[in-house]
Amino acid sequence: MVRMDTVSARSNLALIHFVRDELQRLGVRARLTFNADKTKANLFATLGEGKPAGVILSGHTDTVPWDGQAWSDSPLAGNVRDGRLYGRGSADMKSFIALAVAHAQTFLDSQAPFAVHFAFSYDEEVGCFGVRELIADLRDAGIRPLACIVGEPTSMVPAIAHKGVYRYKCCVRGKEAHSSLTPRSVNAIEMAARLVGKLRDMAEGFEREEPRYAGFDVPFSTASVGQFHGGIADNVVPRDAEFRYEFRDLPTADAYAMQAQVVAHARSLEPAMKQVAPDAGFRFETICEIPSFLGSAEDPVTRLAQRLSGERRTTLVAFGTEAGLFKNAGIPTVVCGPGSIEQAHQPDEYVSLEQLARCEAFLRGLAGTRELA
Ligand SMILES: [Zn+2]
Numbered sequence: 001m002v003r004m005d006t007v008s009a010r011s012n013l014a015l016i017h018f019v020r021d022e023l024q025r026l027g028v029r030a031r032l033t034f035n036a037d038k039t040k041a042n043l044f045a046t047l048g049e050g051k052p053a054g055v056i057l058s059g060h061t062d063t064v065p066w067d068g069q070a071w072s073d074s075p076l077a078g079n080v081r082d083g084r085l086y087g088r089g090s091a092d093m094k095s096f097i098a099l100a101v102a103h104a105q106t107f108l109d110s111q112a113p114f115a116v117h118f119a120f121s122y123d124e125e126v127g128c129f130g131v132r133e134l135i136a137d138l139r140d141a142g143i144r145p146l147a148c149i150v151g152e153p154t155s156m157v158p159a160i161a162h163k164g165v166y167r168y169k170c171c172v173r174g175k176e177a178h179s180s181l182t183p184r185s186v187n188a189i190e191m192a193a194r195l196v197g198k199l200r201d202m203a204e205g206f207e208r209e210e211p212r213y214a215g216f217d218v219p220f221s222t223a224s225v226g227q228f229h230g231g232i233a234d235n236v237v238p239r240d241a242e243f244r245y246e247f248r249d250l251p252t253a254d255a256y257a258m259q260a261q262v263v264a265h266a267r268s269l270e271p272a273m274k275q276v277a278p279d280a281g282f283r284f285e286t287i288c289e290i291p292s293f294l295g296s297a298e299d300p301v302t303r304l305a306q307r308l309s310g311e312r313r314t315t316l317v318a319f320g321t322e323a324g325l326f327k328n329a330g331i332p333t334v335v336c337g338p339g340s341i342e343q344a345h346q347p348d349e350y351v352s353l354e355q356l357a358r359c360e361a362f363l364r365g366l367a368g369t370r371e372l373a
């Protein structure tokens with residue numbers, strides 16, 4: 001699977017068709033749901049047809065790219081050296097998917113009183129887009145799973161919370177003029193800067209006032225502007241500016257309320273802009289909205305993951321996953337998978353064979369589970 005190029009910008013169908021065919025050989029029919037231009041698909045399959053809905057094993061099939069990164073080997077080589085499997089996606093997160101598929105027969109033979117489901121998505125790395133359709137498809141099909149295990153790399157320690165990631169683009173339209181005639185213009189950069197300042201004020205407010213959530217590296221919500229573009233010459237008042245920003249909200253915070261504050265501030269600036277130029281103003285676009293995730297140490301699925309991984313601990317993770325989307329769909333969820341996020345998205349990404357062995361034991365244990373808790 002590491003040797004299949006499934007960078008988010010490209011098709012994932014080689015991998016999806018491979019899994020579909022593997023399952024077909026075992027007599028399992030997979031449901032595929034495609035994106036609009038049919039270049040990418042999610043795969044959902046039930047192992048244990050006829051049993052009550054059970055535990056979803058969830059993974060994303062896409063990877064981040066490697067442009068400009070210095071790799072010792074091809075990112076698609078998939079070589080094993082020194083007890084490690086190297087390659088893009090080895091940790092994040094093809095190993096989990098590959099091991100789940102490798103255990104398909106074990107799940108079919110299992111005496112567990114519930115089914116195991118595979119839910120493999122596309123376009124996670126660019127905003128968790130594919131899995132939303134997959135979850136909607138489950139709902140439409142009347143499938144009500146008991147629990148979901150998202151196999152993102154947590155070094156096999158069950159993770160029960162992460163922050164959300166909400167990204168937006170703001171396009172500012174002003175009115176251009178010769179820079180000697182500023183009163184007849186609306187300076188798009190300056191108006192954009194007022195909103196950027198608002199974001200900075202909000203970020204400082206989170207740091208100062210937000211109740212701390214222990215366990216995160218940064219135990220409060222953050223806001224950050226990542227890109228800013230505007231202006232064409234020193235002596236032209238700029239008509240256009242745009243910037244992109246993000247919120248990473250605590251599970252106890254509300255990113256939509258944060259965004260609403262930014263939009264309200266923009267609207268308060270618009271009357272003065274429109275007096276000079278009626279079509280001046282702010283326009284917002286959503287880039288991605290990945291909800292935060294808050295599971296529970298008391299949840300049966302967390303206990304199950306602890307038992308199967310042999311870990312007493314639970315952890316929090318700093319990165320966004322599909323877990324919040326499953327949880328918000330009413331499915332108790334935990335994040336637990338092989339490899340470390342330290343190696344994800346990096347050159348020479350790898351997963352250790354020791355982690356793979358732990359994941360195999362986890363999956364064998366799942367097949368042998370008699371009840372959830
Ligand atoms: Zn991932």
